[in-house]
Each structure stands twice: as C-alpha cells, then as structure tokens.
Amino acid sequence: MAVARRNPLLTLGKYAAILFYLSFALFPLYWLLKISITPDQLIYTEGTALWPTDATLENFGKVIWQTDFLRFFWNSLIVSLAAAAITTVIAAGAGYAFSRFRFPGQKLVIALMLLTQMFPLLMIIAPIYKIVAMLGLLNSLSSLILVYTAFNIPFATFLMQSFFDGIPKDLEDAAMMDGCTRFQALRKVILPLTLPGLGATLGFIFTAAWSEVLFALMLIRSEDSMTFPVGMLTFVSKFSVDWGQMMAAGVLALIPSCLFFIFIQRYLVQGLTSGAVKG
Amino acid sequence: MARLDLVGIEKRFGGVEVLRDVNLSIADGEFIVLVGPSGCGKSTLLRMIAGLEDISAGEFQIDGQRMNEVPPRDRDIAMVFQSYALYPHMDVARNMGFSMEIRGAEASARASRVAAAARTLGLDKLTARLPRALSGGQRQRVAMGRAIVREPRAFLFDEPLSNLDAALRVEMRLEIARLHQRLKATMVYVTHDQVEALTLADRIVVLNGGIVQQVGTPLDLYQTPANRFVAQFIGSPTMNILGVSRTDSGVRLANGAEIALPGLSGPVAELGIRPEHLDLADPATAPLTGTADVVEHLGSDTNVYVQVDGVGPLMVRQHGHVPLRAGDRLGLVLQPGQTHAFTADGRTVRA
Numbered sequence: 001m002a003v004a005r006r007n008p009l010l011t012l013g014k015y016a017a018i019l020f021y022l023s024f025a026l027f028p029l030y031w032l033l034k035i036s037i038t039p040d041q042l043i044y045t046e047g048t049a050l051w052p053t054d055a056t057l058e059n060f061g062k063v064i065w066q067t068d069f070l071r072f073f074w075n076s077l078i079v080s081l082a083a084a085a086i087t088t089v090i091a092a093g094a095g096y097a098f099s100r101f102r103f104p105g106q107k108l109v110i111a112l113m114l115l116t117q118m119f120p121l122l123m124i125i126a127p128i129y130k131i132v133a134m135l136g137l138l139n140s141l142s143s144l145i146l147v148y149t150a151f152n153i154p155f156a157t158f159l160m161q162s163f164f165d166g167i168p169k170d171l172e173d174a175a176m177m178d179g180c181t182r183f184q185a186l187r188k189v190i191l192p193l194t195l196p197g198l199g200a201t202l203g204f205i206f207t208a209a210w211s212e213v214l215f216a217l218m219l220i221r222s223e224d225s226m227t228f229p230v231g232m233l234t235f236v237s238k239f240s241v242d243w244g245q246m247m248a249a250g251v252l253a254l255i256p257s258c259l260f261f262i263f264i265q266r267y268l269v270q271g272l273t274s275g276a277v278k279g
Numbered sequence: 280m281a282r283l284d285l286v287g288i289e290k291r292f293g294g295v296e297v298l299r300d301v302n303l304s305i306a307d308g309e310f311i312v313l314v315g316p317s318g319c320g321k322s323t324l325l326r327m328i329a330g331l332e333d334i335s336a337g338e339f340q341i342d343g344q345r346m347n348e349v350p351p352r353d354r355d356i357a358m359v360f361q362s363y364a365l366y367p368h369m370d371v372a373r374n375m376g377f378s379m380e381i382r383g384a385e386a387s388a389r390a391s392r393v394a395a396a397a398r399t400l401g402l403d404k405l406t407a408r409l410p411r412a413l414s415g416g417q418r419q420r421v422a423m424g425r426a427i428v429r430e431p432r433a434f435l436f437d438e439p440l441s442n443l444d445a446a447l448r449v450e451m452r453l454e455i456a457r458l459h460q461r462l463k464a465t466m467v468y469v470t471h472d473q474v475e476a477l478t479l480a481d482r483i484v485v486l487n488g489g490i491v492q493q494v495g496t497p498l499d500l501y502q503t504p505a506n507r508f509v510a511q512f513i514g515s516p517t518m519n520i521l522g523v524s525r526t527d528s529g530v531r532l533a534n535g536a537e538i539a540l541p542g543l544s545g546p547v548a549e550l551g552i553r554p555e556h557l558d559l560a561d562p563a564t565a566p567l568t569g570t571a572d573v574v575e576h577l578g579s580d581t582n583v584y585v586q587v588d589g590v591g592p593l594m595v596r597q598h599g600h601v602p603l604r605a606g607d608r609l610g611l612v613l614q615p616g617q618t619h620a621f622t623a624d625g626r627t628v629r630a
Contacts, residue, residue: 170364178378
C-alpha cells in the first residue's frame with residue numbers, strides 16, 4: 001500500500017476530532033465512576049467538581065453487602081444469558097432456512113416478522129402484561145426470558161440470515177459431494193464459518209436484555225426476581241436518592257457486559273465487517 | 280470408474296423448461312465436455328449428474344443403476360467447482376482429505392493419500408496453509424486435489440478455469456488433460472470456452488436453449504456441424520454465414536457469383552464458410568472482390584476483415600504473414616468442398 005504524504009495539520013485535526021468524540025461519549029461513564037467513589041458527605045458539597053477531594057470504596061461495599069444487589073445481578077445474568085442463548089439458537093435455525101430454502105409462506109413469515117418490529121413497545125405492553133398474567137408467569141424470571149426472546153427473534157433472524165447469505169452455497173454443495181449429509185455439512189462447514197455471526201447475535205441480544213427496563217418493570221414486582229435495572233430504582237426513596245450507591249451499582253453492572261464483549265469481541269469485529277462488506 | 284447414462288433427462292424450474300430430452304451415454308473413461316453459451320443449461324445438467332439438482336423427468340444411471348433418488352454423497356462422484364469452494368477454515372491438507380475424514384478413514388491412510396495427491400499437483404509445500412493464503416492457481420489445484428483424493432467413479436468439472444488468467448488457464452488445461460490420461464477416469468467438464476472443449480474432449484456435447492444440438496468428437500463438430508448454431512459456436516474465428524439463393528446446380532451469392540454444390544438436394548438459404556477456408560486471389564478473376572477493412576497481423580496468421588462488394592463483411596484467415604493493409608483491394612475464392620449449406624431454419628443440408 002502506498003502511503004500518501006499527509007498534511008500534518010489534517011492529521012492533528014483528525015486526532016482532535018476523535019479525542020473530542022471519545023471524551024464526549026465516555027464522559028457519562030467517567031461521571032458514574034466519579035460519583036461512585038465520592039464519599040457521601042462530599043456528593044452535594046462538591047457536586048460539579050471534576051475530581052473529588054477524597055475517594056472511598058465504601059459505596060461498593062454497601063451495595064454488595066447491605067443491599068439485594070447481588071441477587072438482582074444474578075437474576076439479570078440468568079435472564080440475559082438465557083434470552084441470548086435461546087434467541088440465537090432459534091434465530092440461527094430460522095436464518096439458515098430463510099437463506100437456503102424456498103418454501104411456501106416464506107414471504108408471509110418474513111412480512112409478519114417485520115410487522116412485529118413496527119410497533120412502539122408502549123403500545124403492546126398492556127396486552128403482554130395480560131398474556132403473561134394469564135400464563136401465571138408474573139414475577140418470574142421466565143416471563144422476562146420469554147418476552148425478550150420473542151421480541152428479539154425477528155431482528156436476530158435477519159442478522160443471522162445475512163451471515164448465512166454471506167457463506168457461498170457452493171461450500172455446502174462441495175461438502176455434500178465430499179460425503180456429508182446436509183446436517184453434517186451444516187455442522188462441519190457452515191457452523192464454524194458462522195461463529196462470528198453467532199457471536200455478534202449473542203452479544204447483541206445479551207446487551208439488549210441486560211439493559212432492558214420497561215418489561216422488567218411491568219412484569220416483575222417482587223424483590224426476589226428483580227433484574228438489576230429495576231433494582232436500581234430501589235435506591236430512589238421517597239425523600240432522597242442514594243446517588244453514591246446507585247452509581248456504584250451502575251459501575252458493577254458494567255462488568256458483565258464488558259467481560260462478555262471482551263470474550264466475543266474477536267468474533268464481533270469479524271462479524272460486523274463481514275456483514276458490512278457483503279452488499 | 281463408471282459408465283454414465285442420461286435417458287430423456289428434463290429439468291423444469293417451476294414452469295420454465297431448462298433442459299429438454301437429453302440423451303447421452305458416457306463411456307467408462309471418456310472425457311465429455313458440455314459446451315454452450317451461458318444459460319444453455321450445461322451447469323444445471325452437471326449438477327443433476329452430481330445430485331445437487333433434482334431430475335424433473337427421465338433417468339440418470341451410473342453403471343446401469345438408477346441414480347435419480349440417490350443423494351450426492353452416495354453417488355461416489357467428485358466435483359470441482361467454478362468458485363473452487365474450498366473450506367476457508369481448514370488447511371490445504373484437511374481440505375483435500377475432508378471426504379476421507381467424513382467417511383471415517385484412518386488418519387494414516389488419509390495422510391498418505393493426501394500427500395500423494397499434493398505431490399502430483401505440486402502442493403507439497405503448501406499443505407499447512409489456509410485457502411486464503413493461496414493464489415488462484417494454487418486454489419484451483421487444491422480443488423482438483425480434493426477430487427483426486429476421493430478416487431471417485433467419475434469427475435465433474437464446472438467451468439474450473441474461468442477464474443484464472445489466460446496463461447494459467449492454458450497450464451491448468453494441460454494439467455487436467457494429463458490427469459485424465461493418468462487416471463483414465465470418466466470426466467464430465469462444463470465450459471463456455473470452445474478452445475477448452477476442443478482441446479480436452481473425447482466427445483463434445485453442444486447445448487443451446489436447453490436442447491442438445493450435437494454430440495461428437497471435436498473433429499466431427501468442426502467438419503460436419505449439425506446446424507448453423509454448432510457451425511458458428513465451434514471454431515475460431517467464427518464461421519462466415521452468407522445469404523444465398525438456390526440454383527439448379529448450387530447456390531447464387533448476393534453479388535451474383537454462382538457456387539456449384541454438386542449432389543446437394545433440398546432448399547438452401549445460407550452458406551457457411553470458415554475464415555481459414557477462404558483464399559486470397561487476383562481481384563481481376565476472383566468470384567468475390569472487396570476492400571480490406573481491418574488487418575490483424577498475428578505472426579503465425581493474418582486475419583483480414585473484408586468488405587465484399589455486393590455481399591457484405593467476411594472474415595479471412597491466411598496462414599503466415601500477408602503484407603496487406605487496410606484499404607487494399609483484394610479478391611477471394613472459396614476452397615471447394617469446404618462450404619456448409621443451411622436451410623432457412625438453420626439445419627445443415629448435406630450432399
């Protein structure tokens with residue numbers, strides 16, 4: 001590749017722009033972290049100072065040992081992992097079928113799936129509540145898993161379909177000529193090539209479920225099965241908001257998402273680019 | 280090794296008829312080339328032999344056994360794809376040995392067969408590489424290696440050379456010819472390139488519009504084409520076609536020149552003459568006269584595009600170097616016995 005000589009001012013400008021964007025995007029996270037380590041008595045007195053004069057981990061200790069937060073965390077983890085896993089498995093199957101087969105009613109199914117994406121959630125939250133209540137699933141984690149899975153399947157299916165579309169059909173034909181059954185061809189040739197897509201889909205659904213608050217708020221009332229975004233609201237009491245602990249909880253909530261993304265990052269980057277290059 | 284029989288094969292996609300009544304017997308060890316313009320159904324026919332497409336009607340047999348319902352993996356046929364279709368996540372050795380891996384062959388047997396195939400194809404130093412680290416020609420070799428390792432009853436090739444550059448194409452063509460001589464296996468090869476067809480085939484099947492136009496040896500097709508389509512498709516440069524009117528003893532060209540075609544019966548609407556069967560002559564006595572439009576000096580040959588008076592454009596190929604320039608006046612004679620007569624609907628009229 002030829003390296004063109006660049007105007008140094010332009011390069012400087014580019015980095016300045018990136019720096020500005022980064023600080024803009026990361027500032028809320030910084031603020032979260034800053035308040036979480038600010039001692040309670042300083043929160044209001046030095047409210048807007050960029051740097052606290054004293055730091056403490058007290059808030060983290062309180063959140064972990066004196067509140068139900070570990071339980072909320074655990075609940076969120078179960079719901080998000082289950083929703084991500086179930087959605088990805090179903091979406092992979094459906095996406096493969098849409099990508100490889102032509103069957104009667106296919107267009108109708110695709111149209112219906114698109115249709116479900118057109119309504120604002122607020123419109124359907126009442127009927128969903130009613131359905132979940134009738135199923136006797138209110139206040140249970142399975143209700144959330146069910147709802148998240150149902151709502152994420154269409155998007156995840158289209159995502160997976162585009163990944164399967166990116167894998168040449170010749171590869172399956174070649175595998176079948178080499179002696180595979182269709183299922184063997186899927187497992188030995190197509191699946192390894194779809195890992196980036198699976199990773200991307202898993203990550204996407206996991207984050208969506210992890211931070212979902214509307215359904216969690218509506219369908220879960222008991223503290224036992226609260227997920228973490230709903231649990232955050234327990235820091236808001238009638239007369240005050242416990243900012244320090246709330247922010248500490250927020251910082252802790254970032255950890256699983258970060259870990260998950262570090263874990264799938266390799267696949268995700270590959271996946272996003274392979275999706276992007278394919279016209 | 281195997282004999283392949285296609286009996287009344289048809290293919291329809293919905294209401295669209297892609298192949299009609301294909302009958303073909305491929306002898307054990309024969310090299311058959313399916314050739315035709317794009318969309319003629321040649322690749323579909325190959326995929327039906329492979330088992331990747333359903334057969335709408337008719338029967339396909341290997342060694343006399345009906346294969347219509349047999350899945351690809353049980354037909355014991357190897358196929359080389361136009362896109363090579365190498366498994367991107369497996370190295371060269373595993374790509375080539377994948378069929379044996381699937382069939383549960385022992386690792387040592389697999390390794391020795393793969394090594395042998397890699398040696399013959401000059402891939403022995405590349406077996407640990409992934410396909411993306413190979414050049415186009417090397418990928419092509421791996422795809423062939425994958426087929427060889429199988430030791431199948433028959434080989435299918437679907438335009439295997441069309442993604443290679445010209446020099447490499449000639450080299451790989453030779454390699455395929457050698458492979459056939461060495462293995463003596465039944466091979467079916469699809470191409471739209473008539474040079475590949477003429478150089479490789481024992482017999483050529485010319486397809487157009489889903490219908491078999493002619494089956495024959497390369498020389499048959501060149502010398503006695505069954506119709507105008509085959510006549511123009513086989514041979515390079517393309518055969519000249521002239522509109523003619525019938526006379527008692529032969530035909531009359533548009534400029535009035537008469538050509539005797541002894542023993543020919545029935546109506547004749549067109550006359551075909553290959554560029555290499557036209558000779559330059561003295562304009563004063565030649566039956567055809569014209570002006571050189573474009574002259575191509577190839578060294579071994581000279582191609583002359585001639586505007587013939589009263590007839591139209593004709594192409595002439597002369598062996599060796601001919602010192603002509605655009606704008607020169609020249610005369611043409613047709614070599615006797617080298618013309619092809621066609622009816623108005625393109626069928627060949629024979630004496």
